[in-house]
Amino acid sequence: MPREEDPKEPSGSPPSRRQLLLAGGVVSGLAAAATSVPLISTFVAPVLSSAGDESWIPVGPGDAFGPDRKEHTYSFVRKEGFHESLQVRRVVVSRNGDEFDVLSTKCSHLGCGVVWKADEKKFFCPCHGGEFDSEGNPTVPPPDKPLKRLDARLNASTGQLEVLES
Numbered sequence: 035m036p037r038e039e040d041p042k043e044p045s046g047s048p049p050s051r052r053q054l055l056l057a058g059g060v061v062s063g064l065a066a067a068a069t070s071v072p073l074i075s076t077f078v079a080p081v082l083s084s085a086g087d088e089s090w091i092p093v094g095p096g097d098a099f100g101p102d103r104k105e106h107t108y109s110f111v112r113k114e115g116f117h118e119s120l121q122v123r124r125v126v127v128s129r130n131g132d133e134f135d136v137l138s139t140k141c142s143h144l145g146c147g148v149v150w151k152a153d154e155k156k157f158f159c160p161c162h163g164g165e166f167d168s169e170g171n172p173t174v175p176p177p178d179k180p181l182k183r184l185d186a187r188l189n190a191s192t193g194q195l196e197v198l199e200s
């Protein structure tokens with residue numbers, strides 16, 4: 035039985051521009067799928083919390099922290115009904131024995147992200163120039179309230195630092 039041939043595509047001719055674009059799209063899609071799966075699985079913490087609930091969220095190994103304040107980022111997924119959203123938090127952590135001090139980097143003025151300046155032992159907010167001392171107390175206005183301090187604990191069975199999220 036003779037093979038059917040596309041009259042627009044002569045056999046033995048080089049691939050058309052359309053075929054090349056289609057093949058390129060398929061290869062790009064496969065490459066994106068192959069790289070996105072590992073990124074998602076390492077980036078999203080395997081923790082879900084429901085709206086209105088309080089949950090202890092693991093943020094990292096307790097051994098990673100010491101007496102000097104250190105910036106740290108963690109994430110978790112918040113479930114609200116059928117909606118899930120990725121929550122990313124940046125905090126500044128110090129440790130004294132089994133006690134952890136975890137300060138939010140959300141400015142108490144209008145919520146911008148403050149920066150921990152370790153060499154000057156202070157927090158600086160780039161939005162309006164506000165500053166906080168190393169304990170998170172406001173020192174340069176406009177902020178007039180301290181940075182939020184999160185409830186924190188060491189999970190003895192996992193060795194993870196956990197913070198209470200609501």
Ligand code: FES
Nearest residue numbers: 141143144159164
């Ligand atoms: S938001 Fe930080 S000083 Fe205004």
